[in-house]
Amino acid sequence: MTEQNVELVRRGMLKRPVDSRRYRGLVREDKTLGWAVAALDTVEQMRGKPPEAWPTTTALPDALAKLADLLTELGWDDLAAATRREQVTAYGQLRVGRRGAFSEDIARALTALRGNLMDLERHEEALEVVVEQLRLPGTAESVQEALDWRTVLLARLGRHEEALDSAAEAIRRQRKRRGGASKALELSHAREAYAKQLDAVGRVAEAAEATAEVAAYWREHPDSTVKYLATVDQLSDRLVRSGRAEEAAARITEAIRVARHRQPQLESARIWHNFGVRLLELGLPGDAADAGRQAVTLLRERAQLAQASHRKTEEADDWDDDHRYAQWYLLERRREELESSLANVRRTERALGDALRSLSACLRRLNLVDEAAAADAEAAALARRPSEKEATDRD
CATH class of the missing domain: 1.10.132 (Topoisomerase I; Chain A, domain 4)
Incomplete structure (x- = not known):
């Protein structure tokens, strides 16, 4: 990202009305808007000046981060995205001759930018941001998160074969990582994403196998019963579609037995309904x-x-006590x-x-x-x- 292709947020752009349905702040909208105007004033005092003229080393990117946060609270994701891009450009000025410097700061800015772009449903641009994140040196966790989002965005763009490759790479990286419970959880998430993409490209039997591994993980976590049941629901559907109806029925009845010994949760209601419908279709009216x-x-x-x-x-x-509104x-x-x-x-x-x-x-x-x-x-x-x-x- 170079300064030439980054749109700069100007004072006049903040004169748009605030949509209360999209407002994310915790105080009155006019207060947040006032803070945003003040933050923009601070930014404009440093724009166009070299880093050595800034009050502190990271004064401009820090001010841009604050402005972007406020614009996001106001629900103006387009302006927030433009500000995040300017923030990345500012860090680029600081990196001249300092290879690898500020990588973590840039990664955080790119993560926030991705969020703004996804809220705007600008998925192609969000994918470009994730690809840029993957070029940066980072922790295993940050790389894994970027890979996961790359898979999601490729899928949303309908590029399922590429999404499948991305999900497979995420699994390979997870297997190489050290760690205990956190690694197992992330590996389960990676397998779930992989199974989804296998299904999307028509490899349903393989998707069922991957889903079975995910279900086995969640079965061992009594505090995640809803997730376990939802995974079995998905697994049974994939087993039926891959011609393994008896195994699908066995998986559901096993999940029912497991869940009977756990606290029922309202979030699982539709899953139980799905189980009943599927079991009836499979010729098991009693279990259904x-x-x-x-x-x-x-x-x-x-x-x-x-x-x-x-x-x-x-x-x-x-409901009519708020004197700020007509x-x-x-x-x-x-x-x-x-x-x-x-x-x-x-x-x-x-x-x-x-x-x-x-x-x-x-x-x-x-x-x-x-x-x-x-x-x-x-x-x-x-x-x-x-x-x-x-x-x-x-x-």
Whole structure:
């Protein structure tokens, strides 16, 4: 990155309105904006001057880092990205004749730049940044992180064969690293990424083998039950698609046995639903019903929590107390908040309805007609709830 191809943020660029939905700061937006203007003033006092004219060795890149952080808080990722690029250029001035100097500082700036670019969905540019990071000397951890992001970005750009090569390289590097628990965890993440890319290029059987290794890792960690179940869900799908249906069923029933001895978690509700659907398709209605009952229990609790949260949102009476904003804006924000809350309720209810209908199908296969009818009735009652738009129009 040279100074010639870096857009410089100017005072006039900070006169745009702040979108409160994208604002990430912890104080009032006007305060953050004021700090950003002051930080830009500090930057402009040093722009165009040689490093020896800066107050301290890293005064300009430090000031640019502060400005970029504030611009990110304001939700202006495009301006933050331009500032990060200028920061990297400033470090480049300091590196003249000092090979390898400030590599860690540049790596941190590039990591932040990648984040801004990804928030902007400028994935091609983000990939270029990651490639630049990989040219820098760095720790094993920083190199591994850059490799992981290279894989992710290549996949998002649809370059799956390259992403597969990148994931394979990440595994090779992880195997060479020393370390205990942290190495095992990172290796598991690398295998997961590798399996995903194998699947993307149609090598499903190999993807299943890699996923099995990941599942074996998570099985040994009782505090990661949701991750274990999610991996088995993915594994069973890949086994079915590679013609190994019996093994898929065995993997699911094993996971169910393991999970029964652990604390149930609401986050696993949809996974239990998936298990029930897949087991029924594989001709195991009894096991499918067990999984389906667990799914319904967890999803019913999630729906109740969402309903309680929505009632609390409806009852809140301080939504118009913020004197920084006009009444019309507060009304609009209130409407959006209520719509979002109600949409969450309806999503959880739809998921519960789906689980109830799937459970009913399992129960009918087992000739448990009364229990199936009760599940159908509950699902039908949920389906009669008004849609988000209907509820809003009625209100």
